[in-house]
Amino acid sequence: MSDRQMISAPPEVQDLIDGGALFAVNSSGGKDSQATLITVARLVPPTQLLVVHADLGEVEWHGALDHARAQAEAAGAPFIVSRARKTFFDLVEHRHRTYPAASAFPTSAARQCTSDLKRDAIVRDTRRYADQHHFTQIVTCMGMRAQESPRRAQQAVFKRSARYSTARRDWFEWLPIHALSTDEVFSVIHAAGQQPHPAYARGNERLSCVFCIFGSRNDLRAGAAARPELFERYVELERRTGSTLSQSRRPLEEVTGLSVAEAYALHARSLT
The missing domain is CATH 3.40.50.620 (HUPs)
Structure with missing residues (x-):
């Protein structure tokens, strides 16, 4: 040390x-x-x-x-x-x-x-x-x-x-x-x-909220793959409020490059 x-x-x-x-x-x-x-x-x-x-x-x-x-x-x-x-x-x-x-x-x-x-x-x-x-x-x-x-x-x-x-x-x-x-x-x-x-080990840089307002793209993608049901809830909330979680002012699906369906598919693959 x-x-x-x-x-x-x-x-x-x-x-x-x-x-x-x-x-x-x-x-x-x-x-x-x-x-x-x-x-x-x-x-x-x-x-x-x-x-x-x-x-x-x-x-x-x-x-x-x-x-x-x-x-x-x-x-x-x-x-x-x-x-x-x-x-x-x-x-x-x-x-x-x-x-x-x-x-x-x-x-x-x-x-x-x-x-x-x-x-x-x-x-x-x-x-x-x-x-x-x-x-x-x-x-x-x-x-x-x-x-x-x-x-x-x-x-x-x-x-x-x-x-x-x-x-x-x-x-x-x-x-x-x-x-x-x-x-x-x-x-x-x-x-x-x-x-x-x-x-x-998933590549996260931060840890606290799964989807943090300061989360990097890697953090947010890892969160979507680990918790697709939570990702879906955030995506719905963004659409309903017209606001975005990310400070980039881009929707979560755009920031992560994942649709809700793709997040669920990633999660399912991680379980096999």
Whole structure:
């Protein structure tokens, strides 16, 4: 393992470890959160760890929740499943009814899927766990990396969250693997004797929703072949709302190069 992969805690993070802070790792079951948990678990005692998975229901890759749970067990950390009070389809339908002239699907500028379905539920349950176990300092650990986008490259590796801190609780955000490349992320996973979610073997670059607004063509094709019934539902929703999931503003069938019938046929061939 390279020196860059052997990440040490910055001084301000080490002070929080020594001070007994709760380190809550947001785990989607994807490669980046898996490498994040492996890294954090090397530095933080299990009694100060918490792994939180935002369950996205039917739009999530099968096995993502179980994969995240297995990682928590490997780290010896408590595991919480957070669920929003709405689904992805609820969100899209509401946007379509309320703002018929706008995109019904979330966009890069209005990522309600992240805030409403993941972040808010995770913060709610992390706060509850901290209160129950008398933690007054919380460090949220996330797997965002500089290589992913110019915007993420500019994110602070460590900061205090003014939004979630209160008079009786300090809340911080830490990006432990911010400097790592994709290859280094997989190396961290394999060096720990673990395997990434099987979707990566299909060629996926991302893992969370089967059909993500930021998904590459390969991701979306893999999703269509794995879950043709879900692909069909998204295609129908695009047609009915006149909006597109993809940020390219092209329909899913065009982006993937697959009709719904072809997706079902691909899936059937994969089972033989």
